[in-house]
Amino acid sequence: MLNEFDDLAGQLYLNIESKWTIFDSVPSQYPSNESQIADVSEEEKYSQIIKMRREKIIDIQLGDSTPHLIISFESGSILFVIGFHEKYECWQVGVESDNWLVVACPMNGVATWTSNKFE
Template identity: 35%
Template structure:
C-alpha cells in the first residue's frame, strides 16, 4: 500500500464514516449499517455499509501496536455479532488505517476501537461503501484487496487520488 493510495482511502473513509452511528447489521456475512452524518448527508442518499470478511477485535482504547493475526481472538460468528451489537448507536469519531497493510480502526465516541484485520493473500478483508444511492451517479467504495492493496471509488474532490 503506497502513501497516495492510503491517503486517498483515508479521505474517503473519513467522509463516509466519521460522525455516523452504527444503526444496524445484516446477517449474511457481517455487514454493518451506518447512519448518515452531518458531513455526508447532503451528498449521500444511500445506505453506508461496512462488510467484514476477516477477524475483528474490540479494544477499550487505541492499541499501541497492531495486533498480530494469530493473537486475535478466534470467534464464532455469534461472538462477533455480540461485539457489534454492543456498539449499537455509538458514533464513529475517527477512522484510521495502519501504514503497511489496510487494517481498519474505527474509534467510537466512548474511546472503544473496533479493529478489522485487513490482510489476505487471496480475498478482500473488508469493504466500506454506499448502496442504493439515489443522488447522481457517484460510486463510493473502499476495498481492502489482497496483497495489502486498496481499491477506491468516490468523487474526485474527496478522493483526490494522485
C-alpha cells in the same frame, strides 16, 4: 467535489471478511495478522458489534503499511479489522445507493470507486 455539508445518499455499510476485534481503548500495539486475534464464536461477535451499533464514530484510519481498518468511537472503543490476505479482500466499506466503495484488496492493496460527486 463534496464539502462538509454534503450528505451521501444511501446506507453506509461495512462488509468484513477477515478477523476483527474490539478494543476498549487504544492498544499499545495493534495486531499485525489474524493469528494475533482470538477466535470467538459467531454469537459473541454479534453480541459485541450489536452493543456498538448506535455509537458515534469519531475517527477512521488505515494501518501504516497494511490497510487494517481502525474505527474509533466516542466511547473510546475501537473496531479493528485485519486488512491483509494473500488472495482475498479483507473488508469493503461503501454507500449502498451512492456508488462509492473502498476495498482492502489482496496483498496490501486498496481500491476505491467514487460517484461523480467526488470529481
